[in-house]
Amino acid sequence: MKNMVLIGMPGAGKSTIGVVLAKTLGFTFIDSDLVIQKRENRLLQEIIDDIGMERFLDVEKEAVLSIDVSKSIIATGGSVIFRNETMKHLKKLGDIIYLKVSYEEIERRVNNITTRGIAMAKGHTLKDVYDQRVELYEKYANIVIDCDDKNLEEIVKDIKDSIPE
Template identity: 30%
Template sequence: MSKRRIYLVGMPGCGKSTLGKALAEKLNYTFVDLDTEIENVENRTIPQIFETEGEDYFRKVEQKVLHDNLVDNAVIATGGGAPCFFDNMDFIKNNGISIFIDADIEQLAERVLSQKGTRPLLSHAEDLLTVSKSLEEKYNARLPFYTKSDFRLFVKDKSVEKLAEEVHQWLNRDI
């Protein structure tokens, strides 16, 4: 496999970071979590950035961090909204392989609710039904961006190891 970047895109809670770490280990690649990189650059958490600066500021920082992280042989987990702003999805497509991690709304809602307080755009949601409705709206709005990806991986009832193996097989077929 030649030098490459693998960008994981998808909704909050779909498992981009978890799968990204497993896939990076399987491929002997570096793992980059863009949200962590943003927090390091800004020296504050993403909820703090949203609270003090707002979403527009966050999206500009997110774009800069995305463009600045051109690490070869890396699996890069993007934020859920990253592909949907500016030229980010075109940038991802032009600089690597994009994989859409697609999970059911119910699964996303359970995960997001269990991580309350870490996802600013979903912080208002108090219960499973509210979170599900909010996620479904975001999913439908973001789907046109996500589906531009090179590969769509359905998460339903699969272990992280199985998902990483599926991606690995697809990548080897793609050479």
């Protein structure tokens, strides 16, 4: 079985769901945000604050391009969809699964927007980020999993059931 790549908004549950899914399938778990932090030896927010969003997206691209794995669940940063080259690489690695969560739910979950390491343009709100990203998540996804009003086990089951054999 090939890899599964989780995309979606910050707060969608990519890392949490990814860990449980990896355990359930006997896969390895990789969080691309942690790959970036290890490569850069600092927190995402520090990188964004220091070099700005556009250059951060290039750092993210290079980190993601370095991922070469099999039988893994890859949780990506929410901004991974902004670089076409990055998404092409991820599509080669496996199925792209969009964890779809309503804006209202994201707003409820994300309360640390200034320290979480969210790549967003100066002056943008969480709603601006959501509106900008949703169509890109849908564009790149092979599989869309609606996560509203579902618990972790239900989402993991939905992902497992949606995987082509």
